[in-house]
Amino acid sequence: MPLSDHEQQLLDQLEQQLRSEDPRFARNISETQAVATGPGFSAKRFVLGILIALVGLAATILAISLVSTSMWFIALGVVGFGLMVVGMYWAFSRPGHTHTTQTESKNVGSKSESKGSAGFMSRLEDRWEKRQRGE
Missing domain, CATH: 1.10.287 (Helix Hairpins)
Incomplete structure (x- = not known):
């Protein structure tokens, strides 16, 4: 059932208000709808x-x-x-x-994993150097 003109105007006003108050949320909602439709x-x-x-x-x-x-x-x-x-x-x-969102999320995950593994490796290297110095 289609919306009446008054209901459509109210809906448009609500959408404009949402976009002005929280543009990030509105962008996320529109991206989700684009994927779903x-x-x-x-x-x-x-x-x-x-x-x-x-x-x-x-x-x-x-x-x-x-x-x-x-x-x-x-x-x-x-x-x-x-x-x-x-x-x-x-x-x-x-x-x-398209799988761009999946590959982007995988890239973000691999970056955070590489940071974590780099931190882990640097701690291991520090421990090794301390052992070599006898500390």
Whole structure:
């Protein structure tokens, strides 16, 4: 059910007030909504991915059964396995989905871990030097 003009105006006023009072919170909310309303599940993509995975499975089974006749079927088995992996990835991934937020959070985590490990290593070095000096 659509909002009336009065309700839409009130909502716009509340949004402007929120943006002016707490811009960081408003930015976080709008980023969360952009991620949530992004492209979702695609049945066509899912079916195509499953079909690719099934072709890969068939190629792998065929290669396993015929590997005793020729060694070229090992390559067919590897290609079939690759098709299975690609097909399943294609079927279960979201179209247009970017992983920038995940990689950024991983980078932030690795930076904090490296700082912690650098501090740990420097403490170990200090202890080692103290032992060498006999303290």
